[in-house]
Amino acid sequence: MDSKDGASPFKTWREFIAEATELLGEAGVPSPRVDAELLAAHVTGLKRSQLLTAGAPTAGQAFVFVGLLERRGAREPLQHLTGAAPFRYGEIAVGPGVFVPRPETELLVDWALEHLPEGGVVIDACSGSGAIAHAIATERTDARVWAVEADPDAFEWMESNLEGTGAVPVLADAVAAGTLAELDGLVDLVVANPPYVPMDMEVAPEVDFDPSGAVYADEAGLAVIQPLALRAARWLAPGGWYGFEHDDTHGKAAPEILRVSGFTEVADHRDLAGRSRFATGRLGLSP
Ligand SMILES: C[S@@+](CC[C@H](N)C(=O)[O-])C[C@H]1O[C@@H](n2cnc3c(N)ncnc32)[C@H](O)[C@@H]1O
Incomplete structure (x- = not known):
């Protein structure tokens, strides 16, 4: 490309990415090369592998790329910059106002x-972007899935992510007795990734x-986990399963909460x- 097309005559994408990697590394970004490549792929619409042999960015692409790099260097999540988080076989739209789904939740x-x-009935409590409900509804089209989220901003993201999946979005407090009481x-099956980080925990920028309501919880991170186990026990049919993610400091507390809430076959x-990372249990077959 020459400069008449608005291309930079100086650097190829390969060189640009090498510099970006250094910059992001200095800012403490954990995977600077991958992030630089993913941002370049986002700006160009090319695959990461194609960037190695791509020519120079246009002036417009270079401008956008540098802007995104600055934001990533300030530790804004990569997924907010690209607008999407890969999760299982799909992509979940994310941005300010909603929790970015993490790979470990897979x-x-x-x-x-x-x-x-x-043909099972599933509730994804604390659904956020709807990532878990989306995965279950699209990977198991026989399932009937409900997704419950209390935060109206997150609910908007969830509603649009679940469009066309058949999963039913519900704006409600998952812990309240009246929610999906029918x-x-x-x-x-009840599945949940509730807020669970203890308030005083140091986290990545x-x-x-x-x-914050998606991340932190009072009572050493157990404030939602505890009542949700009881709510899950009421939703479930005898023999139904409940699994929920928790903080790595909850390795003893989480299974114990399941036991005292009436679950058997408890495992962490x-x-x-x-x-x-997550605890699971089964509601006993007889009361
Ligand atoms: C850690 S995020 C998980 C989002 C999503 N399930 C995921 O795995 O990416 C927790 C979500 O639970 C929601 N939440 C917190 N308390 C809730 C409650 N009592 N009822 C329903 N949703 C709740 C938060 O607003 C947030 O969206």
Whole structure:
């Protein structure tokens, strides 16, 4: 491309990305090369592999790319800059006002899909962007899925992410007795990624861009987890399953909460880094 087309005559994308990687690395971004490539791919519409042999950016592309780099260097989440978070086989639209789905939550979805009977009824409590409900509804089209979210801003993202999936968005407090009370005793699987980070926990700068009500919870991070286990027990049919994500400091407390809430076959599960990540249990077959 020559400068008549508005292209930069100086740098190829390859060189631009090398400089961007250095800049993001200095800002403490954990995966600077990947982020630089993903931002360049976002700006150009090219695949990451194509960027290696791409020519120079146009002046417009260079301008947008530099702006995005500055924001990423200030630790704004990559997903806010691209507007999407990959989750399972789909892409979830995200931005300010909604929690960015994390890859480790995919493990909870794996577990959920293994425990979902044919034609099963599912509630994704604390659904945020709708990531979990979206994955279950699209990967198991036989399931009937409800997604509950209390924050009206997050609910808007969830509603649009779930469009066309068949999952039903519900704006409500998942812990309240009246929420989806018509499903009490009829649900096969409840799944949740509630807010669970203890208030005094130090977190990565990107987390400051998530709504604080999506991240932190009182009572050492258990303020939503505790009542939600009781609510899940009322939604579930005998023999139904409940699985929820928790902080890695909850490896003992989370299974205990399930036991005292009436669950059996209680287990705690680790993520790929070996951290205690989610707890699961089954509602007894007889009361
Ligand atoms: C950690 S985010 C999880 C979002 C999504 N499930 C995910 O895995 O990416 C927790 C979400 O729960 C919502 N939330 C917190 N308390 C709630 C409650 N009592 N009822 C319903 N939603 C709640 C927050 O607004 C937030 O969107």
